[in-house]
Amino acid sequence: MDQTIQPLNRVALELGPLTIYWYGVIIGLGALLGLFLAIRESERRGLEKDTFVDVVMIAIPVAILCARLYYVSFEWDFYKDHPSKILAVWEGGIAIHGALIGSFLTALIFSKKKGISFWKLVDIAAPSILLGQAIGRWGNFMNQEAHGRAVSRGFLESLHLPDFIINQMYIDGTYYHPTFLYESLWSLLGVCILLYLRRVNLHRGELFLTYIIWYSIGRFFVEGMRTDSLIVWDTSLRIAQIMSLVWIAGAIIIWIYRRKTGLAEKRYLES
Secondary structure, eight states, rough: GGGOOOOOOSSSEEEEEEEEHHHHHHOOOOOOHHHHHHHHHHHHHHTTTHHHHHHHHHHHHHHHOOOOHHHHHHHHHHHHHOOOGOOOOOGGGOHHHHHHHHHHHHHHHHHHHHOHHHHHHHHHHHHHHHHHHHHHHHHHHHHOOOOHHHHHHHHHHTTTHHHHHHHTTTEETTEEOOOHHHHHHHHHHHHHHHHHHHTTTBTHHHHHHHHHHHHHHHHHHHHHBBBSOOOTSSSOBBBBHHHHHHHHHHHHHHHHHHHHHHTSSBBBTTO
């Protein structure tokens, strides 16, 4: 029976010479839903309606570029021999940490130019970013990438997964852990927690720092299950796990520092 399983079509639409892949459609959908959530909250927090539209117009291309460059830099042995593939983002191969670095730098520069608090901006954006990540992982699902180690079909059925997920995890004759799903569900749970914490009224910046810590904890454990992780050159260390630990430590240090120095006196719900 397994021999007859066919993967889902990666192509969403073909218009003459133009091919639109599900990977790009899903990433775009995640970005749009995240933007909608951020716009609604920014209006409640007293920002101009177009603030996040302006941010996203800059942040998305910067994030994609940084995500791709980050990935390519750690896979240079392949791309130096296949330079035509460097910009082939639609084939997969972007690193979320690279995208986040690009997005945060964009937000920092934008906030300074517009005279908006950086911490207020990223606090509002935090649930939206995590929602986009949760949805975006399904692009990896369509590409049959970002999966974990080999498992049996029986194991996947024991998770009560629908057949379309189980079948898509059948790759070259082997079933694999749906780690894309684990991370997606972890991120969706994080979105719910962040939306709740808005009402708790944390100090400014702490909603964003909670996002960093939450996402990094989940990513650390999920990354340990994957088979296609970026590896530190000539070692067995996983880049994403190292970055996750660094980000957790950095977020905790910044949290404590801002509290002790009085930089976090304002609350999230204050103007």
